[in-house]
Amino acid sequence: MSILIGRDTRLVVQGITGREGEFHSRAMLEYGTPLVAGVTPGKGGQTALDGRVPVFDTVAEAVRQTGANTSCIFVPAGGAPDAVLESVAAGVKVVFCITEGIPALDMIPVVEKVRLAGAHLIGPNCPGATSPGRAKVGIIPGSIHREGRVGVVSRSGTLTYEAVQAMTDAGLGQSTCVGIGGDPVIGTQHIDVLRLFAEDPETDALVLIGEIGGSAEEEAAAWAAEHLADVPKVAFIAGRTAPEGKRMGHAGAIISGGKGTAASKVAALEAAGFLVAGSPTELPKLLRVAGYRG
């Protein structure tokens, strides 16, 4: 079944004719993702990707004509919050926003509208998600995956690739890998993804990857202790050596007032039954130790 994206996904890409949008749309299509439409205002009626994908002026039109139910946004930061609102207004229930550099205050009313619409927003500033063998949405390289039953949730991009590659190399396939993004205001947190995995009959084990800053990992850990007690779960936290008071690249990755340290996150995860790795390459081995036999 997988979560968020799978066999029933019908994807519309907002900003499909831009440089990034076109490049990654091609990769998504080549992976086998059902990419049914693109949207670029003013280019409705044209096609993208060598005539393979119809382009519409609005998401509403794309939804009406193609039955799109999932969107992926490559619109620049100034227009990306509006692009999310457009998707949600058109009835799209799963929205991935890849765009980085969106001012945090712009996202506050947007995530509220998404919540009220009962939709899922992943990102912004996220790499997207892959349900191996079914669909990939976003910018994660398709080659690192293998089909399987381990669910992966992570805040970052390349660190996720590192962890997933290690899993694939060890023969451990994934049900869905979700990169939730490193911005301070994001639509979906670790805990939200764990809730989805908990409901997914095709996910038997979990990998959680986090980093310093905030308390999202602690909240996810507390929820997992209660609702995912019997599921083998492992974790990795980046930023053990990060100094206090410095923003480590991601807007949210900062230890302030002694809060948000790697140590407190590791402690919370261990207390919740996660085995926490010292390196992403140890995750597959730890998953075996945790009892995963897949």
Next chain:
Amino acid sequence: MKIHEADAKSLLVAQGLPVPAWAVARTPTQAREAAVRFLGDPGNATKKVVIKAQVLVGGRGKAGGVKLASTADEAEDIAAQILALEIKGLPVRRVLVGPAAEIVKEYYLSVLLDRATKRLMFIGSAEGGVEIEQVAVENPGAIVYEHVDPLLGLPDYAARQLAFRVGFGPHWKAAAAIAKGLLKTMLANDADLVEINPLAVIREHNADGTPVERLVCLDAKVTLDDSALGRHAGLEDLRDLDAEDPADVEARRYDLTFIKLDGDIGCMVNGAGLAMTTMDLVKRAGGEPANFLDIGGGAKADRVAAAMRLILADPNVKAILVNIFGGITRGDEVARGLIEARAQQVRDVPMVVRIVGTNAAEAAELLEAARFVTADSLDEAAAKAVAAAKGVAA
């Protein structure tokens, strides 16, 4: 981006908030002139001025950066002392001079971005004038939280509710208006924090000498969202380049995220999470990272070369670890950048390179031809870099 107290106060005044008069002085003479003005003001109940260092770190008072003066001579002397200070490594280039307030009561009020709820949140306390973190530990019940509606902002009733809950007493009306003004300041400038500590009831004198009390913003701290600076004319000018390493400025020019640390192994990585992980693994292998450096997605050869210059500008660096997991970033582009950078390298520092993902095979070919030391796994790369920094073979 952090900005100085005086600049933060200007942003508050622009939104109509009550802030006592102040002046900024860059020399003792300027401080004297300002002191003459404030000491001669009949409304100044204390007949004193306060002189405050403008530096972007906390703990100014403890470092001797905040002092009172009763005469113009004294103000000049104190300003000279403070302008000669270095506080937590930062030189004091400016002081703020203002009337020393007669404080009746100190409150705390701030509005900030609460990541957990994805909303803005007010924090208020009747125990102001001390660090709010300390209050949170010692007397958490004295702190009041009030979320801002993501679609409506702070309606009047919510502002009043906040004022009454914090306990502003007879000053509740002014407090509610100030709360709304803080939110306006936040939204108008894309701030992530607007903090007033203390928000104080002060006593002043009317022209006829009768005392009056009013609620004012005595101190102000504002931090701005870097992602939004581009859409606010003038805010970029508030950046204090003294508070930044020259490397920070260079890094911003090339769209690199660079943070200098104390170790001796330079790190060049794509992606923030992976960059932190690379530092962690260097430490785990027994070394100390010299920096955090994220070259971002899709880096081309020139950005890689700039990153290398930044790393090598740190004289402590004894070895360099390059870790690239290509997604958007193409491994061969990075390899070309490294080859170019090494050709221009002024000093000979051993380098360990690990490139996987997009175009890794092409990268490996280039690196091999150029005789780079390479590694397959991240753990192996970290171990080799640590050994190289110690001058031994891994």
